[in-house]
Amino acid sequence: MARKFTDVNEPFTCVHCGTHVMPSKRSCRNHCPTCLYSVHLDVNPGDRLADCGGLMAPVRVEYNPRKGYQIVHRCQVCGHEQRNIAALDDPVQPDSMEAVLELMRQGGGTP
Numbered sequence: 001m002a003r004k005f006t007d008v009n010e011p012f013t014c015v016h017c018g019t020h021v022m023p024s025k026r027s028c029r030n031h032c033p034t035c036l037y038s039v040h041l042d043v044n045p046g047d048r049l050a051d052c053g054g055l056m057a058p059v060r061v062e063y064n065p066r067k068g069y070q071i072v073h074r075c076q077v078c079g080h081e082q083r084n085i086a087a088l089d090d091p092v093q094p095d096s097m098e099a100v101l102e103l104m105r106q107g108g109g110t111p
């Protein structure tokens with residue numbers, strides 16, 4: 001039983017809002033572009049080594065001068081926090097700028 005480590009960029013259906021999410025061409029997409037929710041599958045981004053599988057809610061947005069906007073997700077099952085780069089300029093299915101702005105307002109993210 002060989003584990004596949006390369007198959008991380010697959011389409012999926014968001015368990016939170018039901019959006020059918022297409023794989024990103026540029027990076028490994030791991031959150032829903034509509035509601036920004038994610039699922040706890042990774043220990044480190046893309047490795048799919050976590051056994052948790054809990055729903056990860058977006059809790060705040062941080063700005064990194066080198067990486068751009070990052071969405072911080074917190075697992076509702078185990079409390080694990082993980083940063084994911086926002087895919088605002090994805091050519092296929094960009095993250096909702098409205099959802100990101102709303103999260104900034106709620107979470108008091110970096111101005």
Ligand SMILES: [Zn+2]
Nearest residue numbers: 014017032035
């Ligand atoms: Zn969603």
Ligand SMILES: [Zn+2]
Nearest residue numbers: 040052075078
């Ligand atoms: Zn978890």
